[in-house]
Amino acid sequence: MAQAESGRMPRQIGYIIGNEACERFSFYGMRNILVPFLISSVLLQYLPEAERAGMAKDVFHKFVIGVYFFPLLGGWLSDRFFGKYNTVLWFSLIYCAGHACLALFEDNINGFYTGLLLIALGSGGIKPLVVSFCGDQFDQTNKDKAKLVFDAFYWIINFGSFFASLFAPLLLRHFGPAVAFGVPGVLMFIATLIFWMGRHRYVNVPPSGPNPHSFLNVVKTALRERRDGEGNLGSILAWSGIALAAAMLLSWALSVQGWAGFWPQSLDFVITFCLALGVLIAFGGWGASLQLERARGLHPDAAVDGVRAVLRILIVFALVTPFWSLFDQKASTWIIQGNAMVIPHDQWWWPSWLIKEPAQMQALNPLLVMLLIPFNNLVLYPGLRRMGVTVTPLRRMGWGIAFSGVSWIIAGALQLWIDSGAQVSLAWQSLPYLLLTFGEVLVSATALEFAYSQAPHAMKGVIMAFWYLTSTFGSLWVLITNAGVRNPRFESVIASSGLSEPAFLMFFFAGFAFLAAVAFGLYARRYPMQDNYRIAT
Incomplete structure (x- = not known):
């Protein structure tokens, strides 16, 4: 290297x-x-x-x-x-x-x-x-x-x-x-x-490979760890996000099959998928932030x-x-x-010899x-x-x-x-x-x-x-x-x-x-x- x-x-x-x-x-x-x-x-x-x-x-x-x-x-x-x-x-x-x-x-x-x-x-x-x-x-x-x-x-x-x-x-x-x-x-x-x-000239930082203390592993630990006397609002939020994202994708699939009323026809797969991804990130991140301290000692x-x-x-x-x-x-x-x-x-000031299309x-x-x-x-x-x-x-x-x-x-x-x-x-x-x-x-x-x-x-x-x-x-x-x-x-x-x-x-x-x-x-x-x-x- x-x-x-x-x-x-x-x-x-x-x-x-x-x-x-x-x-x-x-x-x-x-x-x-x-x-x-x-x-x-x-x-x-x-x-x-x-x-x-x-x-x-x-x-x-x-x-x-x-x-x-x-x-x-x-x-x-x-x-x-x-x-x-x-x-x-x-x-x-x-x-x-x-x-x-x-x-x-x-x-x-x-x-x-x-x-x-x-x-x-x-x-x-x-x-x-x-x-x-x-x-x-x-x-x-x-x-x-x-x-x-x-x-x-x-x-x-x-x-x-x-x-x-x-x-x-x-x-x-x-x-x-x-x-x-x-x-x-x-x-x-x-x-x-x-x-x-x-x-042959680059500094190549090697990939981290499997990491037990990766971002996702720390988040999963924080959401799964239970503590006596403390609630689990973070876990509830994360699971709610997963359920909501799955429901959105299922509703889109049902609407494609003709089940009217489940999902707006104008919201196609790309829109639905991105909305579901946003829900996962938002609810998962919010839930993890509430319980993140539970990962200390384990990571x-x-x-x-x-x-x-x-x-x-x-x-x-x-x-x-x-x-x-x-x-x-x-x-x-x-x-x-x-x-x-x-x-x-x-x-006279417009470069007509060059600018001929609005896209330019x-x-x-x-x-x-x-x-x-x-x-x-x-x-x-x-x-x-x-x-x-x-x-x-x-x-x-x-x-x-x-x-x-x-x-x-x-x-x-x-x-x-x-x-x-x-x-x-x-x-x-x-x-x-x-x-x-x-x-x-x-x-x-x-x-x-x-x-x-x-x-x-x-x-x-x-x-x-x-x-x-x-x-x-x-x-x-x-x-x-x-x-x-x-x-x-x-x-x-x-x-x-x-x-x-x-x-x-x-x-x-x-x-x-x-x-x-x-x-x-x-x-x-x-x-x-x-x-x-x-x-x-």
Whole structure:
């Protein structure tokens, strides 16, 4: 196993960052053209034209749910059996196969959706591991370099994303879906090759293997242990969560078989499964926190304290989920809004030679990230510190959620303008993109550093997987809302508001973000920060 260089920037970091740049081009190249492709493709021609945009949006967010659910699998396999390097390499090959399916089966719904599943599995499987693998290259002697690398890591992700967002829609427009989906596949192969080339230089922290003091084992002990004179409310809560989750899945199965009244038809398997997963995590975590001290003496104090730290982190993560429900809709709802706007080709300042599709506006997001990260680090944060304002990671994340809400207020105002019959320039979308991206930098770039530093060593892969699971629940809220607007009662509420459905939902999601920001701020005030970088050997 390679050793970290004391006090110096690890040389192997270049392979990891190079891999990530190409992988992000690959991922965002296909992701950012998915909705416009589906709307106009033969895959959805079985639907009336007016319903295709809604179905494309549903397919997109189900894909996002898969991408951010499978980190649970990747993190578990890495921590338990194969280690980060092997797990990343093998899932990357699955990822490449998924891209091949998209390029080959543009007119075959089963083949295309198989490709989306494989990409979700491959991308999700490596997602929690690359960042934590990058963190493994540091120890206590050079951990001061880690923040620079995490910021550079996030910057290079957006470098790849920028060019993907800019050129993938043009590839789709001029060369068709086979080429538009094929080019990202080639980039994913290059990403895998770059990662493999650094195999002899990496610090490879071995998998923990079976651990009697793992997170789940400590939780099970806490819930099973009985004490005289004390109740078992924690166990009751955990079992209630299991029963409720099982009842939800059973109700969905019965509704599929035609047993009306058991479960709303609009809540399909993906929605039901995610709701059941949320119930398990919420009730199980709540129950474990109430009885966790019962595990002391049966497990080392460090393991019990580690579980307590993870449970606190999960509350932080839960409060971030509304941010992702807003952020990920820039590739669905905002593209659909952009299609109703006018591209200002007649203006001298508009780059008509390059920007030809509304989907290309997504390139603003990574471009702004590359500008805002150095601006924040070199200007904004030092300026706030000179003013006596402590810029903690949790404060940054809370304000980021709030800024995302402001961006959707602006998007809603643009939608009202469109609904009035005015010819609205696509250039106006730049303003909500700026505000949303500023919120993203405060939330997501900070969370990379926060999640790694807060996770106990044996649980770093899994806790990173839980972080990415926040995006799964973010898209879940979108799917639930989309299902709700098809309900006649919800339709009547929207109609009574005097707003169009798109405008109503934009203001609804803005309010959702503001409520989450307040709750996040209240919890952050009492969160105890940890330092879990490994000790140099």
